[in-house]
Amino acid sequence: xxxSAFLKSLFRRRGRTLLALAGIAVSAALLLDMTMLASGLAVxxxxxxxxxxxxxxxxxxxxxxxxxEASIDDGAGVARRIAAVRGVRAVAPVLGAQFxxxxxxxxxxxxxxxxxxxxxxxxxxLDSGRQPGPGELVVSVPLARDLGLKxxxxxxxxxxxxxxxxxxxxxxxxxxxxxxxxxxxxxxxHSLAMTLPDAQAATGRAGSVSLFxxxxxxxxxxxxxxxxxxxxxxxxxxxxxxxxxxxxxxxxLYFKQLATILGSVAMVVTALLVSTIITIxxxxxxxxxxxxxxxxxxGRRVLLAVIVEGLxxxxxxxxxxxxxxxxxxxxxDRILLSFPGIPARISFFAWxxxxxxxxxxxxxxxxxxxxxxPGLGAVRAPxxxxxxxxxx
Amino acid sequence: xxxxxxxxxxxxxxxxxxxPLPEVLVDRRLAESVPxxxxxxxxxxxxxxxxxxxxxxxxxxxxxxADPNRISRNEMELRFHLPxxxxxxxxPDRVDRFALVLERGxxxxxxxxxxxxxxxxxxxxxxxxxxxxxxxxxxVVSRFHDAIGIVTILASAIFLLCVMIIRVDERRRDxxxxxxxxxxxxxxFRAIVLEAxxxxxxxxxxxxxxxxxxxxxxxAHYAAVYDTTLxxxxxxxxxxxxxxxxGLALGIGAGALAAWxxxxxxxxxxxxx
Numbered sequence: 001x002x003x004s005a006f007l008k009s010l011f012r013r014r015g016r017t018l019l020a021l022a023g024i025a026v027s028a029a030l031l032l033d034m035t036m037l038a039s040g041l042a043v044x045x046x047x048x049x050x051x052x053x054x055x056x057x058x059x060x061x062x063x064x065x066x067x068x069e070a071s072i073d074d075g076a077g078v079a080r081r082i083a084a085v086r087g088v089r090a091v092a093p094v095l096g097a098q099f100x101x102x103x104x105x106x107x108x109x110x111x112x113x114x115x116x117x118x119x120x121x122x123x124x125x126l127d128s129g130r131q132p133g134p135g136e137l138v139v140s141v142p143l144a145r146d147l148g149l150k151x152x153x154x155x156x157x158x159x160x161x162x163x164x165x166x167x168x169x170x171x172x173x174x175x176x177x178x179x180x181x182x183x184x185x186x187x188x189x190h191s192l193a194m195t196l197p198d199a200q201a202a203t204g205r206a207g208s209v210s211l212f213x214x215x216x217x218x219x220x221x222x223x224x225x226x227x228x229x230x231x232x233x234x235x236x237x238x239x240x241x242x243x244x245x246x247x248x249x250x251x252x253l254y255f256k257q258l259a260t261i262l263g264s265v266a267m268v269v270t271a272l273l274v275s276t277i278i279t280i281x282x283x284x285x286x287x288x289x290x291x292x293x294x295x296x297x298x299g300r301r302v303l304l305a306v307i308v309e310g311l312x313x314x315x316x317x318x319x320x321x322x323x324x325x326x327x328x329x330x331x332x333d334r335i336l337l338s339f340p341g342i343p344a345r346i347s348f349f350a351w352x353x354x355x356x357x358x359x360x361x362x363x364x365x366x367x368x369x370x371x372x373x374p375g376l377g378a379v380r381a382p383x384x385x386x387x388x389x390x391x392x
Numbered sequence: 393x394x395x396x397x398x399x400x401x402x403x404x405x406x407x408x409x410x411x412p413l414p415e416v417l418v419d420r421r422l423a424e425s426v427p428x429x430x431x432x433x434x435x436x437x438x439x440x441x442x443x444x445x446x447x448x449x450x451x452x453x454x455x456x457x458a459d460p461n462r463i464s465r466n467e468m469e470l471r472f473h474l475p476x477x478x479x480x481x482x483x484p485d486r487v488d489r490f491a492l493v494l495e496r497g498x499x500x501x502x503x504x505x506x507x508x509x510x511x512x513x514x515x516x517x518x519x520x521x522x523x524x525x526x527x528x529x530x531x532v533v534s535r536f537h538d539a540i541g542i543v544t545i546l547a548s549a550i551f552l553l554c555v556m557i558i559r560v561d562e563r564r565r566d567x568x569x570x571x572x573x574x575x576x577x578x579x580x581f582r583a584i585v586l587e588a589x590x591x592x593x594x595x596x597x598x599x600x601x602x603x604x605x606x607x608x609x610x611x612a613h614y615a616a617v618y619d620t621t622l623x624x625x626x627x628x629x630x631x632x633x634x635x636x637x638x639g640l641a642l643g644i645g646a647g648a649l650a651a652w653x654x655x656x657x658x659x660x661x662x663x664x665x
Contacts, residue, residue: 015653016557023550030543063439070439100513107513161513253617254624261610262540269547273554280558328543335535340528 013281017313020277024317025324027270028363032325033332033349034263035359038256040350042245048345049241051183052122054092054213055222057239058082058229064239064247065211066096075196075209078233082212085228087220092120092213095199099192101147102156102168111143113157113192115199122213124193129178132194136177143190144179151178157192159202172202187337187344214238255348263359270314270363275370278310282374289378290386299379306375307368314367318360326351414476415451421619422468423453436470438480446480448472458622461526492516549642552595556588556650567654568662577655584654588647589640596639600632 049055058078060070072078075093083091095115100107114123118131124138129151132138137157139149149155153176158168174194182191200206216225222240229238239247249256282289289302329349336348416436418428428434428450435445456469478484494503504516517525560567567580607625614624654662 013561016554016561019550019554019557023547023554026543026547026550030540030547060439068439167512254614257613265544266547269551273551276555276558280562284562332536332539335539336532338535339532 016277020273020313021317021320023273024270024314024363024367025320027266027273028318028321028360029325029328031263031266031270031359031363032321032356033329034259034266035355036325036329036349036351037332038259038263039352039355040348041252041255041346042249043350043352044345044347045248046241046245048183048343049244051345052120052213054090054120054122054215055241056214056216056226056229057244058212058214058233058236059210059239061235061237063237064244071095071205071208071210072212072236074207076207078209078236079212081233082214082229085225085232087217087225087228088214089217090120090215092117092122092215093196093209094123094211094213095196095203095205095208096210097159097199097203097205099157099159099202100161100168102158102171105167107158107161107168111157111190111192113194113199115196116193117196120213123184124180124182124191127179127181129176132177132198134195134198135174136194137174138178138180138193139176140182140185140189140191141179142185142188143192144176146190149176149179151176157202159204170202174198183345184343186341189344212236267362267366270317271366271370274310274314274317274367275373277313278306278371279374281309282306282378286378286381286386290381290383293379293383294387302379303372303375306378307371310367310369310371311364312367314364314370317367318363321363322360413447413449414473416448416476417452417454417471418450419469420453420455422470423450425468429453436480438482443480446476448476458620460530460622463618463620463622545638545642549646552588552592552642553646553649555591556584556646557653559587560584560650560654564654564662568659571659571662581648581651581655584651585644585647588650589643592639592643592646593636596636599639600627600635603627603631603635 049057057065058072059065060068060072063070075095079091079093082088093116097113097115098110099113100110116123118133121131124140126138127141129138137155139147139155143149154173155176156168156171156173158171160169161167162169180193182189182193185191194202196209200208214225214229216222222242226238226240226243229236292302293299333347333349336342337344337346413433416434418434423429430450430452432450433447434450435447437443437445454471472480474487478486492503492507494500500518504518507516508514570580571577604627607627610625611623615621
């Protein structure tokens with residue numbers, strides 16, 4: 001009864017309570033967004049890395065995937081040695097290169113091209129057509145759209161430009177076999193995929209591979225396979241998704257720390273807001289509380305009622321803050337996804353139920369704590385003095 | 393011409409040989425971590441190359457320019473004479489880019505078009521265009537900060553309004569008495585708005601002070617994390633002025649709203665609970 005009487009007092013000053021709820025909702029939304037941002041990109045990146053089923057990457061020693069022009073020599077031999085490692089289910093070689101599309105006498109901007117094993121489906125999903133054979137290409141959806149390409153069309157590619165003669169050098173013609181949805185492309189990126197031997201021949205890098213995607217057997221821990229690959233092929237670096245996410249985290253340290261700082265500020269604001277509202281509310285009902293104590297209601301019950309009031313305020317604020325936070329996360333994500341070179345499938349904000357529950361739990365706990373201080377003050381105040389003040 | 397590229401140090405600090413060796417400049421952080429000093433000999437192999445490591449003499453240690461574009465990767469650097477670096481790489485006689493100094497009075501745009509016409513497949517950028525392209529990342533960060541700033545202002549405005557309404561509600565009886573003894577609505581209104589402005593401006597001043605302290609902590613922290621002289625947080629007079637003006641505007645707004653709740657009610661009703 002005491003608790004419900006205290007909760008009803010929140011509705012007595014409706015305008016004030018609504019304002020406090022709005023403030024807590026905004027703070028809770030900001031805290032939610034910062035929680036989602038703190039791990040969002042790494043989680044989203046991790047999901048993307050494993051989207052094709054290839055959870056490991058094998059690169060030239062000490063280099064992250066496509067971080068330099070370095071390549072692995074004798075790609076076929078290295079692939080065989082990796083495939084022989086216990087726990088490895090499949091190995092997908094990739095050679096990255098830049099080609100220019102030649103149309104008539106003109107050439108376009110460099111287009112990122114990968115040489116792949118068409119059986120692997122590692123870097124793209126076919127949208128239409130079929131996997132490339134020798135002399136064939138898969139083009140990305142934006143490239144197909146912008147150049148009006150479809151399966152069966154021909155495309156001339158130049159690996160080099162002759163700067164002095166003013167023309168493309170080493171031009172080769174390829175047939176488009178299909179259109180693909182490239183998993184790691186940024187929005188609107190033009191990409192191409194061809195068979196690995198074609199890419200090696202066109203770039204003059206016979207036998208070279210930029211990286212391998214490695215799929216592991218079900219139930220085998222990625223980290224143990226990484227260790228076994230490192231032991232079996234010491235001239236390469238093997239990366240598990242967890243390790244790559246760790247590297248990503250290092251590069252995005254700024255966002256992680258910004259999220260921590262802003263999340264902390266949001267919590268402080270919530271604490272200030274709830275404690276201000278509860279403190280004033282308790283002070284206004286000082287006489288009421290003194291009367292309750294005078295008629296025999298225990299201080300513990302009164303304190304509990306004040307704490308529940310804080311809990312209710314913070315809880316309702318969280319309920320309102322959750323959709324607001326998700327809406328804000330969508331808007332902020334759109335801003336951050338305009339970073340140059342960020343894969344279109346990545347999201348900076350990840351919904352992780354455990355972390356979100358922790359953040360909202362923190363806000364509610366702050367609400368309860370904020371009620372403790374004024375509540376204790378009210379139940380510890382000298383009874384006679386409180387009653388006299390109320391009578392005056 | 394000097395080119396910079398990240399390379400793998402194969403072996404460091406082998407004894408200096410009497411034969412003249414090509415020279416290399418070493419990033420201060422790399423020199424500290426190996427450690428290396430001028431006169432030491434290092435053997436270097438390009439990660440992208442297939443050749444054997446080559447020996448170089450450390451000619452000096454340099455401090456890398458504080459470049460925000462490279463802060464996230466924060467790689468250590470070596471600087472070679474261009475032919476030495478080209479000899480390490482698989483494709484000789486290649487450069488990533490040229491920097492041009494134009495004659496006085498030459499127009500960058502027409503020079504750029506001329507270069508593109510003469511050297512097929514190249515793109516020439518003026519320094520302003522290059523800076524604009526390089527700052528794309530920071531424009532996104534800036535937009536993100538703006539969005540967070542708007543949310544923070546919203547939370548602050550609600551908080552201030554809440555505080556003002558609570559303060560005014562607490563003194564409704566006093567306000568009622570003032571009105572009953574003849575103090576005009578306008579005077580009560582102005583008094584409440586003035587109080588809100590004082591609270592907001594005082595809060596802004598304290599906030600600016602806290603901001604200065606926070607900026608110092610943030611800069612010291614990131615300077616240690618990235619070993620850089622870059623400053624991540626700046627509190628400029630313009631920012632302080634904007635904060636003060638925002639505080640003033642929020643104070644007036646919150647005060648006016650809180651005051652309206654009091655002056656709109658007949659004075660005899662202000663004493664009611």
